[in-house]
Amino acid sequence: MSDDDLPPFFAHLGGTFAVILLQVGRQTGLLDAVLAGGGTATDIAGRAGSDLRNTDEWLRGMTVAGYLTHDDGVFAPTQMTATTFSPAFPVSANSVLDGLWAAPQVYDDVVAAVRSGGGIPSERLVAYAPFAGVNTPTYEQALVGDWIAAVPGLTERLAAGARVAEIAPGNGAAAAVLGRAFPASTVVGYDLATSRSGTATRGPCLTRVRSTSSTASTRSTTWAIRWLSWPAYDDCWRRMAWCCSARPT
Numbered sequence: 001m002s003d004d005d006l007p008p009f010f011a012h013l014g015g016t017f018a019v020i021l022l023q024v025g026r027q028t029g030l031l032d033a034v035l036a037g038g039g040t041a042t043d044i045a046g047r048a049g050s051d052l053r054n055t056d057e058w059l060r061g062m063t064v065a066g067y068l069t070h071d072d073g074v075f076a077p078t079q080m081t082a083t084t085f086s087p088a089f090p091v092s093a094n095s096v097l098d099g100l101w102a103a104p105q106v107y108d109d110v111v112a113a114v115r116s117g118g119g120i121p122s123e124r125l126v127a128y129a130p131f132a133g134v135n136t137p138t139y140e141q142a143l144v145g146d147w148i149a150a151v152p153g154l155t156e157r158l159a160a161g162a163r164v165a166e167i168a169p170g171n172g173a174a175a176a177v178l179g180r181a182f183p184a185s186t187v188v189g190y191d192l193a194t195s196r197s198g199t200a201t202r203g204p205c206l207t208r209v210r211s212t213s214s215t216a217s218t219r220s221t222t223w224a225i226r227w228l229s230w231p232a233y234d235d236c237w238r239r240m241a242w243c244c245s246a247r248p249t
C-alpha cells in the first residue's frame with residue numbers, strides 16, 4: 001500500500017498538525033528565528049529565546065512536514081518556505097495562520113447554525129478578523145499595475161479623479177492602494193463588519209487614523225472611518241456598515 005492509497009483523512013490530519021505547529025512557531029518566534037537563517041537547535045533556540053528541547057522538537061516536526069531541511073544538526077528553511085513567508089508572496093500566510101488559530105472560537109456557533117439554519121451573529125465572526133489581511137499583498141502587487149491597467153482607460157480616469165465604491169473591503173487594503181496610486185480619486189468602502197484593521201478604528205463619529213502603509217509612500221493617506229447612519233441606506237447598512245475614505249493630505 002503506497003501513500004497514495006491512504007485514506008484522505010490521514011493526509012489531512014498531517015497537514016492540520018503541520019499548520020498548528022507552524023503557528024506555534026510564529027507565536028514563539030521560532031519561525032522567524034529559522035527564517036532569519038539556518039542553524040542548530042541551540043542557535044535557533046537562542047535567537048527565539050525558547051526552551052532548547054522544545055525547539056529541537058519543533059524543528060524536527062517542521063522538517064518532517066517539509067518546511068525545513070536538516071543536515072548534520074543544522075536546520076534551514078526550504079526555498080519554498082522562505083518564499084511563502086516573504087513579503088513578495090501574493091498571499092499573507094501569516095494572516096491565514098492567525099485566522100486559523102482564532103477560528104475555533106466560532107466552531108460551536110457553526111455547529112449550532114448548521115443545526116438550526118439560523119446563521120451566526122456578525123459580532124461572533126470578529127474571531128475571523130485576522131483573515132482580513134490575506135489578500136493585502138495581492139492588492140499591493142497587482143491591483144494597479146495589472147488589474148486596473150488591463151481595463152482600457154481606467155488608469156487615466158482614476159488619475160483624473162473619480163469616486164470609487166468598494167463593496168466588502170475587509171481591512172481596506174485595496175482602498176489604501178488606490179488612495180496612494182490615485183490621490184485625485186476618493187475610495188469609499190462599505191462593509192458589514194466593523195473595522196478589522198489594526199490601523200482603522202470604528203467610532204460613532206468621524207475618526208481619522210493614519211494608514212501605516214502610507215508611511216512608505218511619498219504621499220500620505222488618511223483614513224476617515226464613520227458609521228453610516230443616513231435613512232437613505234437600508235437597515236442593514238444603517239446598523240452595520242462603516243465607511244473608509246482614502247484621500248491625500
Ligand SMILES: C[S@@+](CC[C@H](N)C(=O)[O-])C[C@H]1O[C@@H](n2cnc3c(N)ncnc32)[C@H](O)[C@@H]1O
Pocket residue numbers: 132134135136167168169170171190191192193
Ligand atoms: C473574504 S472578506 C474579503 C475582504 C476584501 N475584499 C479582501 O479581498 O481582502 C469578505 C468581506 O465581506 C464583508 N461582507 C460580507 N457580506 C457583506 C455584505 N452583504 N455587504 C457588505 N460587506 C459584506 C465581510 O464583512 C468581509 O469584510
